[in-house]
Amino acid sequence: MTNKYQRVVLKVSGEALAGETGFGIDPKTMKTIAQELKEVYAMGVQIAVVCGGGNIWRGKTGEEIGMERAQADYMGMLATIMNALGLQDALENQGVPTRVQTSIEMREIAEPYIRRRAIRHLEKNRVVIFAGGTGNPYFSTDTAAALRAAEIEADVILMAKNGVDGVYSADPNIDKEAEKYEELTHTDVITQGLQVMDSTASSLSMDNDIPIVVFNLNEPGNIRRVVAGEHIGTTVKG
Numbered sequence: 001m002t003n004k005y006q007r008v009v010l011k012v013s014g015e016a017l018a019g020e021t022g023f024g025i026d027p028k029t030m031k032t033i034a035q036e037l038k039e040v041y042a043m044g045v046q047i048a049v050v051c052g053g054g055n056i057w058r059g060k061t062g063e064e065i066g067m068e069r070a071q072a073d074y075m076g077m078l079a080t081i082m083n084a085l086g087l088q089d090a091l092e093n094q095g096v097p098t099r100v101q102t103s104i105e106m107r108e109i110a111e112p113y114i115r116r117r118a119i120r121h122l123e124k125n126r127v128v129i130f131a132g133g134t135g136n137p138y139f140s141t142d143t144a145a146a147l148r149a150a151e152i153e154a155d156v157i158l159m160a161k162n163g164v165d166g167v168y169s170a171d172p173n174i175d176k177e178a179e180k181y182e183e184l185t186h187t188d189v190i191t192q193g194l195q196v197m198d199s200t201a202s203s204l205s206m207d208n209d210i211p212i213v214v215f216n217l218n219e220p221g222n223i224r225r226v227v228a229g230e231h232i233g234t235t236v237k238g
């Protein structure tokens with residue numbers, strides 16, 4: 001059976017790595033994600049992962065306590081690199097070859113981001129983990145996912161959510177009438193202000209016509225299902 005997508009960018013938020021503790025890296029959760037990714041790797045799909053950092057630090061938090069925003073954002077970018085190294089270790093423990101590429105140079109611990117090199121790794125079936133976000137303050141790792149997806153010509157961005165199985169008209173935990181969308185356009189997401197990505201990331205995905213699938217990471221086998229072509233979660237395209 002052929003897979004629906006051949007090259008994917010998976011966005012894993014920091015929150016997803018924290019597990020139930022809500023902070024830092026939960027080794028059990030990290031292992032589970034690595035096992036899920038191993039299944040997809042075994043399907044022959046080219047996988048790039050963009051790690052968030054919110055489980056360790058968010059720029060906004062720093063700003064709220066009086067820090068300079070750019071400084072606080074650089075701390076957030078460093079947090080994503082810690083997560084990426086953790087995920088690399090977990091994946092290699094599963095026997096999956098990986099490379100970490102950082103948008104801020106850290107040659108002792110990872111490769112710098114080089115687009116052509118990243119593509120070469122993917123072609124050689126190495127999972128490439130993009131760390132450090134875009135390398136610029138005032139951006140998010142969602143934007144990094146959209147940017148890298150455009151650069152490496154990925155077929156789709158997989159937005160793995162923590163406990164939410166798609167995009168809803170309202171917060172399903174608060175509003176019992178909230179309706180789940182099966183399919184949306186990028187324009188719907190932007191005009192209705194739906195919670196898929198932040199607005200910069202959404203417009204970048206729209207301008208470059210990159211489909212997004214929003215689904216629940218906590219459901220075992222979901223990454224494999226999406227990649228194989230099963231309709232789960234919410235698809236945003238067009």
Ligand code: UDP
Nearest residue numbers: 014052053054058059073076133134140141
């Ligand atoms: N960040 C940044 N530029 C980027 C990506 C991330 O400044 O291109 C900083 C920002 O402070 C952000 C933090 O890194 O709050 C962690 O990233 P993000 O909030 O996107 O992580 P997630 O919510 O996915 O865990």
